[in-house]
Amino acid sequence: MTNSFREFSKAKALLCIGTNMTEAHPVASYFVKQAVENGATLIVVDPRRHALADFAQIHAQIKVGSDIAFLNGLMRVLVEEDLYDKPYVSENCEGFEELKAKVMEMPLEEAAKISGVEVDLIQRIARTLATAKPAMACYTLGITEHTCGKNNVMSVANLQMLLGNVGVEFGGVNPLRGQNNVQGACDMGALPNVFPGYQRVTDPAVIQKFEKAWGVTGLPAEVGLTIPEIMDGLPTKQIRAFYIYGENLATTEPNISHVEKSLTAAEFIVCQDIFLNETTRFAHVVLPAAAWGEDEGTFTSSERRVNRVRKFKTPPGDAKPSWWIFKELAARFAQEWPSISGQELWDNEISVLAPALGGIKYARIEQDGLQWPCPNEEHPGTGFMHRGGKFSRGKGLFTAVSWTPPAEVADDEFPLVLSTGRRLFHYHTRTQTGRSGLDQVLSEELADISPADAQEHGVVDGQMIVLESRRGRVNIRARVSDRIPKGLVWASFHFLEGNANWLTNNVFDPTTKTAEYKACAVRIRKAS
Amino acid sequence: MPQITVNGRVVEAKQGETILSALDREGIRVPTLCHVKGLEPRGACRVCLVEVEGFRGLVPSCSYPVSDGMKIHTHSERALEARRTIVELLLADHPDDCLYCQKSYDCELRSLAESLGIHQRRFRNTSEPHKLDLSNSFIVRDEAKCILCGRCVAVCNSVVVNEVLNFGNRGAKAKIICDTDVPMGLSTCVMCGACVQACPVGALTEKKAMTKGRSNETRVVRTTCPYCGVGCQLNVQLNGEDLVRVTGVENAEPNRGSLCVKGRFGYDFPYAKDRLTTPLIRENGELRPASWDEALDLVASKLKQIIAESGPKAIGGVSCARSTNEDNYSMQKLFRAVLKSPNLDHCART
Numbered sequence: 094m095t096n097s098f099r100e101f102s103k104a105k106a107l108l109c110i111g112t113n114m115t116e117a118h119p120v121a122s123y124f125v126k127q128a129v130e131n132g133a134t135l136i137v138v139d140p141r142r143h144a145l146a147d148f149a150q151i152h153a154q155i156k157v158g159s160d161i162a163f164l165n166g167l168m169r170v171l172v173e174e175d176l177y178d179k180p181y182v183s184e185n186c187e188g189f190e191e192l193k194a195k196v197m198e199m200p201l202e203e204a205a206k207i208s209g210v211e212v213d214l215i216q217r218i219a220r221t222l223a224t225a226k227p228a229m230a231c232y233t234l235g236i237t238e239h240t241c242g243k244n245n246v247m248s249v250a251n252l253q254m255l256l257g258n259v260g261v262e263f264g265g266v267n268p269l270r271g272q273n274n275v276q277g278a279c280d281m282g283a284l285p286n287v288f289p290g291y292q293r294v295t296d297p298a299v300i301q302k303f304e305k306a307w308g309v310t311g312l313p314a315e316v317g318l319t320i321p322e323i324m325d326g327l328p329t330k331q332i333r334a335f336y337i338y339g340e341n342l343a344t345t346e347p348n349i350s351h352v353e354k355s356l357t358a359a360e361f362i363v364c365q366d367i368f369l370n371e372t373t374r375f376a377h378v379v380l381p382a383a384a385w386g387e388d389e390g391t392f393t394s395s396e397r398r399v400n401r402v403r404k405f406k407t408p409p410g411d412a413k414p415s416w417w418i419f420k421e422l423a424a425r426f427a428q429e430w431p432s433i434s435g436q437e438l439w440d441n442e443i444s445v446l447a448p449a450l451g452g453i454k455y456a457r458i459e460q461d462g463l464q465w466p467c468p469n470e471e472h473p474g475t476g477f478m479h480r481g482g483k484f485s486r487g488k489g490l491f492t493a494v495s496w497t498p499p500a501e502v503a504d505d506e507f508p509l510v511l512s513t514g515r516r517l518f519h520y521h522t523r524t525q526t527g528r529s530g531l532d533q534v535l536s537e538e539l540a541d542i543s544p545a546d547a548q549e550h551g552v553v554d555g556q557m558i559v560l561e562s563r564r565g566r567v568n569i570r571a572r573v574s575d576r577i578p579k580g581l582v583w584a585s586f587h588f589l590e591g592n593a594n595w596l597t598n599n600v601f602d603p604t605t606k607t608a609e610y611k612a613c614a615v616r617i618r619k620a621s
Numbered sequence: 622m623p624q625i626t627v628n629g630r631v632v633e634a635k636q637g638e639t640i641l642s643a644l645d646r647e648g649i650r651v652p653t654l655c656h657v658k659g660l661e662p663r664g665a666c667r668v669c670l671v672e673v674e675g676f677r678g679l680v681p682s683c684s685y686p687v688s689d690g691m692k693i694h695t696h697s698e699r700a701l702e703a704r705r706t707i708v709e710l711l712l713a714d715h716p717d718d719c720l721y722c723q724k725s726y727d728c729e730l731r732s733l734a735e736s737l738g739i740h741q742r743r744f745r746n747t748s749e750p751h752k753l754d755l756s757n758s759f760i761v762r763d764e765a766k767c768i769l770c771g772r773c774v775a776v777c778n779s780v781v782v783n784e785v786l787n788f789g790n791r792g793a794k795a796k797i798i799c800d801t802d803v804p805m806g807l808s809t810c811v812m813c814g815a816c817v818q819a820c821p822v823g824a825l826t827e828k829k830a831m832t833k834g835r836s837n838e839t840r841v842v843r844t845t846c847p848y849c850g851v852g853c854q855l856n857v858q859l860n861g862e863d864l865v866r867v868t869g870v871e872n873a874e875p876n877r878g879s880l881c882v883k884g885r886f887g888y889d890f891p892y893a894k895d896r897l898t899t900p901l902i903r904e905n906g907e908l909r910p911a912s913w914d915e916a917l918d919l920v921a922s923k924l925k926q927i928i929a930e931s932g933p934k935a936i937g938g939v940s941c942a943r944s945t946n947e948d949n950y951s952m953q954k955l956f957r958a959v960l961k962s963p964n965l966d967h968c969a970r971t
Contacts, residue, residue: 098851098875119813119881120851126782148782270850274949275942275969281949283940283967289950294963307958313933317963323937332937332964333927338952339941340968361923365941367896369908378920379908381897382944384890385847386857386864390945392845394852396875400845402945406862406891410898411913415941415948419955421913425921426959430951438947461874462845462852517811520848520883529889530829531882533758534812 096229096265096477097396097464102127104263106221106228110138110249111160111235111611115145116517118233118269118395125231134225136218138163139235140512141541141583142576151218154578157510158239158612159208161496163215164248166204168255169196170219177223178257185482186254188491195493207496222256227264234271234514238610242602244494254489260479270395271515277393280447280465285317290447306446309428319606320346321599328358336363338415339382343371344522344589347597347608348564365418368524371589382415383408390435391458393465397475399453400462499612500600503580507562507614509546511582511596514610519587526587538584538591539572542617545579547571550617557620560584562613565595568620582615623689628696640682640693641669651695652704652733654821655770656683659877660779666711666770668704668733672697679703705737711768713744715822716751722766722823723830726837729821730768756806759828759886760817767797767824773816781815781879797824812882818868829886833865843870846884847943851875853884864888924960933961940967 101107101124114122122145129135129148137149138160146152155163171177172193182189205212222228230253236245250259250266258264270276282289292299300312318326324346326332335356346352356362356375364376367384387408393399408414416438420430432438436455444450452467452474463474482489503510518535519526526532540560542552552558554573559566560582569584569591577583584593598613623634627649634643639662644651654666662684670679674692679700682693694700712734719725754762769788774797777786785808789798799808817825839858846853853876858865867885869878900916901908911919927935940952949967956965 115811118849118851119811120853120876120879120884123781123879127780130779130782272850272942272968273845273847273852274944274946275850275967277946278940278942278944278949278967279969281940281946282953283949283965284969285963285966288957289953294957303957307954309958311961312957313961313963315963317934317965318937320939320966320968323939323964323966326937330931331935333931333935334924334937336936336938336956338939338948339944340939342939345968361927363920367891368893369895369897373908376901376908377903377923378916379897379901380916380920381899381901384896385943386844386891388945390947392852393946394845394875395850396852398852398875399946400852400854401843403842403844405842405844405857405859405864409896411900412896412898413913415944416951418917419948419951421917422921423955423959425917426925428959430954435945435947438950443946443950460843461854518882520887525847525890526883526887528893528895529883529887530758531887534882 094265094267094269094396095259095479096262096267098124100229100263100477101125102131104128104133104229106134106136106225108136108138108222108228108230109145110230110232112231112233112269113139113141113143113145113235113514114231114233114269115143117271117515119517121269134221136221140578140581151214151221153210153214153218156207156209157512157581158241158499159496160236160239160245161241161248161494162199162204162207163210164252165196165199165496166201166208166215167219167222168192168252169199169201169204170216171223171255172196174220176220177255181257181482182255185260185484186489186491188493191493192251192255192491195495199496226256227258227261228256229263229265229267230258231267231269233269235611237268237605237607239612240500240600240602240609241497242607243604244497247492247494251491251493254491257482259489260477260482260484262477265477268395273394274392276395276397277391277399280393280450281443285319288446289443290449292447303446306442321601321606321608324352324355327355330360332359334361334363335359336365337372337376338365339367341370341372341522341524343374344586344592344594346599347594347610348599349592349595350565351599365415367412370522370524380418381410381412382418383412387412388414388435391439394462396464398462398464399450399458401455401458500609501563501598501612501614503614507616509580509582509615509617511560511562511584511593511613511615512611513584513586513593513597516585516587519585521587522589523587538567538569538588538593540569540617541572541574541577541583543577543579543581544573544575546617547573550619552617552619558617559620560596560615560617562596562598562615564598567591567595582617623687623691625687625689625691625693627693634687638687640671640680640685640687640691643687644682644695649695651682652736653683654729654733654768655772657772657775657780657819660775663771663775666768667707670700670703671695672700701737705739708734708737708739709743712739712742714747714749715768716748716765717742723826724820724823726835728823754805755828756804757810757812757828758806759812759882760805760810760814761826761828761831762805763824764796766822768822769795769797770821772819772821773797773825776815776819781813783809783811783813785810786816812886813880814882814885815879818878827866827886830866833863834860839865846880848883848887853880855880855884857888864892928960934964936960936962937964938962938966940965942967942969
C-alpha cells in the first residue's frame with residue numbers, strides 16, 4: 094500500500110475494486126464503512142454485490158476479467174471531458190500521450206459491452222472520481238489473480254496518477270495483502286529476483302554487498318524460478334529437491350490434479366511446517382517448526398508497518414523456531430551464522446542490509462510498529478509514499494495497457510464462469526481456523542450461484558451440485574444468492590473436498606506468474 | 622482558548638470540546654460507563670456527572686461542552702452522592718453473582734461500586750434470573766446482567782459498522798436486541814466480538830474463555846495477528862501458557878482495538894493436539910519419527926548430493942508468508958548463501 098489504514102476512515106472517496114474486504118480484511122472494511130458514515134463517497138467495482146457494496150453510493154457489477162476495459166473506459170472519459178489532473182500529470186508523470194492514445198482506442202460502448210457496466214455509469218463514476226478528490230484506490234486479488242494481473246495493477250495505477258491521487262494523503266494505490274506477512278516475505282527477498290530490501294540479484298554491486306555481509310562468495314547472480322516454474326520442473330527433473338516451508342501447495346495451487354502429479358514426481362521433498370497437511374503426503378522429510386506465539390520476531394503488514402510478534406508459549410515437543418532450523422542446516426555446509434534470536438537477526442542483519450528498514454530496530458517498535466521507508470533511527474517512518482507526486486523512479490510512468498480476456502471464457506460446453514477466493518470464517522486451507530473452532534460456523538465448501546442459474550438447473554439453496562471444469566469435478570453444496578450475477582459461480586479453497594482448486598485453471602500472468610484463480614469456465618448440474 | 626478551573630486547578634481547554642475530554646487530557650479521572658472514546662457522547666449512564674459552580678444541576682461531563690471561566694468540581698460531595706445513587710440503582714436489578722461471573726475482576730460496575738464505597742444493596746432487588754443466549758458460536762449474552770449502557774450498540778454500529786445490535790422496547794422493558802430480536806447465533810452477527818470488548822459488565826462474554834480461569838491470575842502479551850495483512854495488534858491474555866482470550870489493543874495502529882472473528886477467536890491452532898512435535902523421515906512409504914540430527918543430516922546430505930550431481934539450480938524452495946521476517950530472511954539466506962540456488966519464491970502473488 095502506498096498509503097495507510099489510518100487514512101481510510103477519513104478519506105473523501107474510496108474506489109474498492111476486486112476486494113471483498115468485509116470477509117478477507119474485515120478490520121480494513123470497518124474503516125471504509127466508517128468513512129462512508131463520515132460522508133465519504135464509496136465506489137465498489139466487483140462482479141459480486143458483496144457486503145461492502147451495500148455501503149456504496151455506486152456499485153459497478155463488472156464482468157469477471159474485464160477490469161482493464163472498464164478502467165480504460167473511465168480514463169477515456171477523464172481525458173475526453175478534460176477532467177483529469179492536468180498540472181499533476183504534466184509535472185509528475187510521463188507517458189501520458191501513449192496512455193491517451195490507448196484509452197481512446199476503445200469506444201465507451203465497447204468498454205461497456207465487455208465490462209457489463211453501462212456507458213452512463215462509466216461516465217458517472219469517472220465524473221464522481223474527478224470531483225470527489227482525492228480518492229483511495231483499494232484492491233486485492235480480484236485485480237491480481239488474472240492472466241492480465243500485472244496489467245490490471247498498472248491500470249489502477251494509471252487511473253490514480255491521471256487523477257493526481259498518488260503521493261497525497263487519503264489517496265494512493267492500495268493493495269491489501271492476503272497473509273499476515275506476505276509483505277514481509279517480499280521485503281525479506283523470499284522472491285526469485287531480489288535480495289532483502291528489493292535489491293536486485295543481478296546487480297553486481299548488490300551481490301558484492303551481500304557476499305561481504307554474509308562472508309561468502311559465488312552468490313547466484315541470476316533470477317530464479319517462481320513457484321509454478323519450480324512445480325513444472327519437478328516431473329522433468331530440472332528440479333530434484335523441493336524445500337517447502339509453511340505452504341500447503343497441494344491445496345492452494347490451481348488445478349490440484351496437476352499439482353499432485355508434480356509433487357508425486359519429485360525426487361526429494363522437505364516440508365517444514367506445524368502440522369501434517371495435504372502437502373506433507375508427498376514429503377520425504379518433515380521438520381516440525383515453532384508456530385505463531387512460540388518465538389520472537391516481526392511481521393510486516395500491508396501498510397509497510399513492521400510489527401513485533403511475541404512469544405507467549407513454548408513450542409510443543411521438539412518443534413524449533415524456523416530460523417534455528419535454517420541455521421542448523423547452514424552449519425552442515427560449514428557456515429556458522431552469528432544471529433541466535435529474532436532480535437539479533439533483525440537488528441544486526443536485516444535492518445543493516447535493507448536500506449528502507451535501516452531505522453527500524455526492535456527497541457523502536459516495542460509499541461506501535463514503524464512503516465518503511467525508514468532509512469535511519471531518527472526517521473519517523475513513512476505513512477504515505479511518493480509525497481507530492483515525487484516517485485521513486487523520478488516521474489510516475491503511465492503504462493498504457495490493452496484489455497485481454499481470461500485464458501478460458503465461458504462457452505457452450507462450460508457456460509458459467511467460476512471465480513474463487515476466501516470466506517470470512519476461514520483462512521486458506523484451514524490449517525489454523527480449522528483447529529480453532531471456526532469449522533462449527535462453516536464446515537464445508539459452498540458454491541454461490543445466482544437465483545437465475547439455480548432455477549435454470551432446478552437447484553434449490555442447500556442442494557448438492559456437481560461443479561465441473563475441464564480440469565476436474567467436485568460435489569459441492571449450492572448456496573443460492575442474489576448477490577451473485579447470472580453466469581457466475583463463486584467458491585473457495587478452504588477444504589480439500591469440494592475445493593475450487595480442483596477446477597481452477599493453471600495459467601499464469603506472464604510476468605508475475607500469478608495464476609488465474611479468478612476466472613475459468615465451468616458447468617453445473619444437480620447431483621444425483 | 623477557554624480556561625477552566627478543575628478542583629481548584631487552572632486548566633487550558635480547547636474550544637468546543639467536552640468537559641470529559643479536557644479532564645481526560647489533564648489526567649483527571651471521572652468514571653464513565655456509556656462513553657466510548659472517539660464516538661459521539663450519548664450521556665446515557667450519568668455516572669460522569671460533575672458539579673459546575675453557578676449551575677443549578679449537575680452536568681454530564683461526557684457531553685457538556687466547556688466554556689471559559691467554568692469552575693468544575695469532579696468529586697464534590699454532591700457529585701459523589703449522585704454517582705453513588707446511580708450506581709446503586711444500576712445494582713438494584715443486577716444479579717449478585719460476581720463470584721461466578723467471567724467479568725468479575727474486569728467488571729467496571731463492580732469496580733465503580735467499590736470506589737464509591739457501596740458495600741450493600743440499598744434498593745429492593747429487582748434483578749431477573751439469568752437469560753443466557755448461547756446461540757452464538759463464540760459470544761455468550763446474559764440479558765440479566767446488561768446495564769443498558771449502549772456501548773455494544775455504539776461499537777457495533779459506529780466502529781465496526783456491522784449494524785446488528787440495537788436498543789429494543791422502551792422504558793423498563795428496554796433491552797439490547799440483535800437484528801429484529803432474534804438469538805445472536807441466528808442474527809447477521811459476524812462475530813467480530815467488538816461488543817464483548819466494549820461491555821463493561823458480564824452481559825457479553827467469550828464462550829471460549831468460560832473455563833480458562835479468572836483474569837487476576839493472568840498475564841498479557843501484546844503481539845500481531847497471524848491472519849490477514851492488516852496487521853492488527855492483539856493483547857493475548859494468558860493463564861500460565863494457556864490462552865484465555867484475545868482482545869484488540871486500544872489506541873494502537875492500525876486497528877485501534879477492533880478485531881475480526883479470526884483474530885479474536887481463531888487462536889487455538891498453536892495448541893492443537895496434532896502439532897508436529899518431532900522430525901519425520903519417510904521410510905517404506907511411511908513417515909517415522911527421527912531426531913533433529915538424523916533429519917537434518919539427511920536433508921543436508923541429499924541436498925549436497927543433488928548439488929554435486931546436477932548443480933544448485935536443481936533445488937527449489939518456497940518460503941512462508943505466515944512466518945516472521947526473521948525466518949523468511951533466514952530461508953533466503955540458506956538458499957542464496959549456502960545452497961547457492963536462485964530458485965526461492967513464496968506465495969507473494971496469491
